[in-house]
Amino acid sequence: MPNRSSDALFQLIKSLEKSEKRNFKLYIKRNSASEDLQSIQLFDALDKMEEYDEAQLLKKSKSLKKQQLSNAKAHLYREILSSLRLIRQEENIDIQLHEQLDHARILYNKGLYLQSLKVLDRIKENAKEHNQITFLLQVLFFEKTIESLHITRSMQDRADRLTAEVDEVNDHLRLVSTLSNLSLQLYSWYIRNGVARNEKDEIAVQEFFETHLPADLSGCTGFYEKLYQYQSFCWYAFIRQDFLLYYRYTQKWVDLFEKEPFMLGIETAHYIKGMHNLLGAHFDLLNYPKFIETLRQFEEFSHSAIVTGNVNNRIQTFVYLYISKLNKHFLDGTFTEGLELVPYIEEKLREYWIYLDRHRILVFYYKIACLYFGSGDYERTIDYLNKIINWKVDLRTDLQCYSRLLHLIAHYELGNYGLLEYLIKSVYRFMAKMENLSLVEEEIFRFLRKSFNLSPDRIRPELEKLLEKLKKYEKNRFETRAFVYLDIISWLESKVRNVPVQDVIREKYLEGHRRG
Template sequence: MKKIFTALNQQNDALFVLIKSLSKSEKRQFNLYVGRLGGNVDAKFFSLFKFLEKQKVYNEKDIISSGIVSKQQLSNLKAHLYKQILISLRMNPAHKNIRIQIREQLDFATVLYQKGLYKQSLKLLEKAKTMALVHDEKNIAYEIVELEKVIESQYITRSISTRADELTIQAKELSMQNVITSKLSNLSLQLYGILLKTGYVRNDKELKKINTYFKDKLPKYTFKNLGFREKLWLYKAHLWRSLLTQNFIQSYKYANKWVQLFSDNPKKIDDHPVFYLKGKNYLLESLFFTQHKTEFLKELDIFENEINSNLIPKNNNTEILIFLYYYNNQLHKHFLEGSFAEGEYLVDEINSKMKAYSYQLDKHHITVLNYKIACLYFGMGKNKACITYLSKIINAKNLYVGEDLQCFARILNLIAHYESGLDYHLERQFKETYKFLLKMKNLQEVQKEFIISIRALGDVYPQDIKKEFEKIYTRLKVYENHPYEKRAFLYLDILSWLESKIKNKSVAEIIKEKSQQKTLNS
């Protein structure tokens, strides 16, 4: 166990992960950067870089035995190399986003001020401040104004008499806007924290608590005075509240406002590509949750066109998010349509991408994708393949995944074993699932009802099995639109599976029929 833990720590070594994340051009630039330093090409830190670059798995013993560095010096050398790589990356034009450019101008102005070149410093500060305000970087803008005030207060520049008032008013306005932004971002983060810690609301008491908390923490504001940044955080806060309370219509409303905000300010996509991608994903997710297939497919096509047309700036961060959001929603598309078999091609593509991004993807997102692949195979009737992917979740050690996902992975595992006729394995799965469920604090009624019902199937005579499925379906159907229980059916479409058993059809056929009916009714 100790060896496994050590290996896991080594594989997560920050320096090793950073080096593995570098593109060919970034490695080439680092080589040039080291060469320009003079006398560093043979330096130990560069030798360590070349050694780690070739390693497939981080191994500290191999580093020591290579003779590059002693065990006592390794920690300091790694820290130095890490810093040098970051400096090199900062100089890379690909990473020179607007915030870095503004910060660079502020740094230059500070150097000029310290040299006593006040007018030159103020000129740079004015340029930097204009950039900051145009790009809604108001925290940096406030810093710039504060430095302007320091310089002006020395009476060296003989500025016009109104200058002091202008800077004072500007600093006050920026400070107020920054305070509102800070309160809204705090509220958004706190709501997200509640979702991670306690999950969705489960009753009227918890709903009231969240709504009261939201109203108490929401700062007072005048909407027309809000800038892009303030509106973005406002929509985020509303979105998290709607997700917490399972109000998916409201989720759609605020995700749509979020995306529309970027549509109205298209240049902001270059400044905040990550926020834009997240907004698009929440928009697609809310349409999936509300089962609006036509609108979902329309938005997915738009998203795909934006990716292909390079509307969204590409870097390591955005490439990973594009991968996650695009493939998650491609899977959702096949779930909505019931076209599971048509989506099987996605599995190889997803696995290939997960391998390519293995050093940057967190385990939670990998687990979510594995669960959705399992659902895809289940919909196709390939239950053994479904079980294979579920086992990656169920048997994983030291893996943090939300209890809901763990629970539904086990329930789907039971169903897949039942469908496969693996009776011996089924009994063992029942025992393991019960053991897991006993540890769960917030078990839903749907989960309780289903696990009791499916357990009883073992005692039912073959000729009565259809009637038993009808009884289970009737008991669970009442929860389909329940405000606090409906999300269970988003993780796993138990009702469609039960209908497939009752009507002697495949799950895919049942979902396709429902999808076609919804299209006719819309």
């Protein structure tokens, strides 16, 4: 993965499509000045670079002096955004409403108060139709300003009606703010820590959730109140590993868009995230038929104009669609077949590297490592796990811990016993420090330490003992995370039976499919 450039202008130019670049140059030429022609030279120089290099940039832009560069870049940045606004204004309801609000302000500044009020009335209707309550509040405050400064005679009970409208919008906004804050805080907790590791974690999350959840949810009548309510319950359930509750609220989340399909074009990213979580819920519940059906729907959606015509939607859909495609191979035990996805995923990670957050990249690396592990390629497993272990990040401590544990098991499979003694101590210390040691992990470490002193004929009985012990923890809610991140039961069964781990998982899938 290349180093990320922090230069905002460079990132913006690299995000432009061919049509947008062409439009920018036409826009500049229509408004040409010496400064703008210099902007085109700067634009071309940056566009040709693979990575941002200021020294190289100054060498290519001979008319620019170093002390001018900062201002020139700021000017170019503004010009690009202005050109994009002209061609993208029809795509977003918020951009349309902003433009209409600008028109109302221009009319007001011209002293045309009644015309301004007519525009504001149209904005209100448009905002209500599209659930844009923050715009409603802006419009209402503008209307109040006009009514309080000018005698418009537009309506006899204007003051009472405006006051009532503002109070109603404020009530909705308070609920949206409270629930969106709760959703964000719970998601942030998960990104930092992963799922609840013990009873202490669960109590802390439960207390936070119950303290910040509005006592009366009957006021959740609008789209956004429901969206953030469902998201809050979704994260709460997932952190506690209550997969059934997680499924119920992810389904409600997605169904919200089915009931108001026009919101798909307004809040596409929320729909994409909802589909990702619905697929995750089916995966966690091992509900293969519904997983496949939802995956089919999501892939179909990925080809829609809503996705293909928007860079952000394309990237987010790629991330969640391919995480689910990898999960499919984990469910049905086709690990070797799943490796065919890796080159394409790697290509897309390179293509989207300036957009992707570190968390998503770590998840891909871990899942690819698991794919190689399930296929029996332990060398490649270690390569991908090293990408996680050597990447110093302060999020998903659970992913960091399980990467180290799988790394340890891969070295065990390769027979790297000289390295194992050091690794066992190192990984155990790391997981203990992160408070990430469960009973399952303690048992695994106990077995690995003991294995050094066991003769080959005694290994299998000890593996069988470990398997029996761990099976007792499968229904323990605080131990399930060990089985979610690493199918340790199937790995042990493969060792006991001396068959590849993907064969064991494939057999379980086929048996479940026959019963289903």
